[in-house]
Amino acid sequence: MSSFFDVLLGRRSVKFVQVPGPSDDQLDLILRAALRAPDHGAVKPWRFVLVRGADVPALVDVGVRAGIAAGNPLPQPKVDNARKWLSKVPLVIALGCRPDPAGRIPADESMLAVGAAVMNMLNAAHALGFGAFWSTGLGTYLDGVGEALGFDPLDERFMGYLAIGTPIDAPGPVERPDWRDHVSDWHAPANT
Ligand SMILES: Cc1cc2nc3c(=O)[nH]c(=O)nc-3n(C[C@H](O)[C@H](O)[C@H](O)COP(=O)(O)O)c2cc1C
Incomplete structure (x- = not known):
């Protein structure tokens, strides 16, 4: 198996991370990979905001403030967990989508283009x-968090x-679904 498929099939999400984060050159690679995502109509909908180092924990405060403003405060255990998690994370990329302002391309397709870019970043x-x-x-x-x-x-x-x-911990293997449970064949109907 090529190393490309080793990477692709070996990826798993890892929530608990610490320094070092990507260097500038590594981040450049990750973001270039992001912008290789397919994009119907060349809308270029990708909007990414980099939050680094000492600024990362303040993301929790943004969510907390928005919850209070919405009259729907984030539950304290969630806030505590988020603080614990983000206190060690060296880089967060806030993910945004700007759909085609002219509406030529359905907004859903631009969201998919951003999702594809995020997948490329996960793999990179x-x-x-x-x-x-x-x-x-x-x-x-x-409301208000994105803004x-x-x-x-x-x-x-x-x-x-x-x-x-x-x-922080060596990621162990993860059980994956069998593609056969998610894939079917289609056949052209017989001519009548
Ligand atoms: C759009 C999106 C949002 C997600 N948000 C959360 C989240 O808020 N909390 C969470 O525990 N997992 C969330 N996940 C799932 C994790 O990112 C991850 O995919 C999951 O833990 C499975 O790991 P895997 O990617 O190795 O299969 C989200 C996934 C996607 C695609």
Whole structure:
């Protein structure tokens, strides 16, 4: 099996990571991989905001404030867990999508283009020996969170956080579904 498939089939999400995060050159590779995602109509919908080092833990406060403002405070155990998690994470990429303003391409397709970019970043991070984890926790869907992170509330949609760093524990194997349970054949109907 080629090393490409070793990487692809060996990837798993790793939530608990620490320093070192990617160097500038490694981050450049990860972000270049992101922008190799397919993109119907060349909308270029990708919007990523880098949150590094000492700024990372403040992401919890953004979610906490948005929860209070919405009259729906984040549960304290979730806040505590998020603080514990992010206190060690060296890099978070806030993920956003700017769909085609002219509406030529359905917004769903731009969301998929961003999802494909995130998948490429997960694989690139893994190929470089990092752990990465996509989360829509921390109040991602609360009003004001995306805007606080710099996304335009009118034209852009915030899609969560990608945390990247060095795995704290060696990631073990993970059981994967059998593709046969998810795939079927289609045959052309017989001519009548
Ligand atoms: C859009 C999206 C949002 C996610 N948000 C969360 C989350 O908030 N909390 C969580 O525990 N897992 C979340 N996950 C799942 C993890 O990122 C990860 O995929 C899961 O733990 C399975 O690991 P695997 O990628 O190795 O299969 C999310 C996944 C996706 C695609």
